Amino acid sequence: MGIAVIYGSSRRNGNSEQLAKRLVDGFDADHIYLSEYAIHPIQDYRHSEKEPYPDDDYHHVIGRVLDQDKLIFATPIYWYGPSGLTKTFIDRWSQSLRENKTDFLARLAAKSAWVIGVGDDVPHLKGIPLVQQFQYIFEYTGTSFEGYILGKANRPGDILQDNAALAAVEEIRKSWQEQL
Numbered sequence: 001m002g003i004a005v006i007y008g009s010s011r012r013n014g015n016s017e018q019l020a021k022r023l024v025d026g027f028d029a030d031h032i033y034l035s036e037y038a039i040h041p042i043q044d045y046r047h048s049e050k051e052p053y054p055d056d057d058y059h060h061v062i063g064r065v066l067d068q069d070k071l072i073f074a075t076p077i078y079w080y081g082p083s084g085l086t087k088t089f090i091d092r093w094s095q096s097l098r099e100n101k102t103d104f105l106a107r108l109a110a111k112s113a114w115v116i117g118v119g120d121d122v123p124h125l126k127g128i129p130l131v132q133q134f135q136y137i138f139e140y141t142g143t144s145f146e147g148y149i150l151g152k153a154n155r156p157g158d159i160l161q162d163n164a165a166l167a168a169v170e171e172i173r174k175s176w177q178e179q180l
Contacts (some may be wrong), residue, residue, distance in 0.1 A: 004037065004068035007020065008073065010035050013029045016116055018160070019165060037057035038062055040054035040056045040090055040179055061089065062096060068111070075094045076117070082130055114147050115148040123151065123152050149168040150167070
């Protein structure tokens with residue numbers, strides 16, 4: 001069971017990262033920090049002749065993601081949605097759809113996914129649009145959406161005070177251990 005943890009924060013060791021690391025501790029995980037890669041915004045070529053896509057790190061990152069069985073998207077909640085880094089990465093999936101839609105969707109359909117969102121402004125309620133956005137993304141790609149954790153935190157380390165988020169992490173870990 002390989003896990004890709006896709007970190008969408010621009011800050012290392014933030015609360016969403018701490019929660020995700022706690023989730024995958026002891027499991028085979030590929031930690032992918034989107035802030036370490038140059039992934040340019042999507043160019044919309046749907047209605048024009050095929051143009052070259054940006055020469056950046058997208059193919060490398062999506063390849064690492066597609067090589068794993070489970071996907072964990074860990075993002076701060078920014079303006080009731082995912083971080084810009086996370087959104088830009090997912091927007092680029094449109095490029096993969098254009099390059100080889102059948103293969104790309106088949107590979108994503110073989111995966112299961114979880115979402116971790118951490119925010120400070122009533123995230124258990126206001127983080128629901130983030131969850132719904134991922135729900136629709138996974139529905140489109142055929143990815144099995146297994147669940148989410150919404151945590152409340154602001155300053156680094158605050159997430160360790162959110163007992164509900166920590167309990168959710170332990171529940172998921174237990175289910176994974178039972179699968180081994």
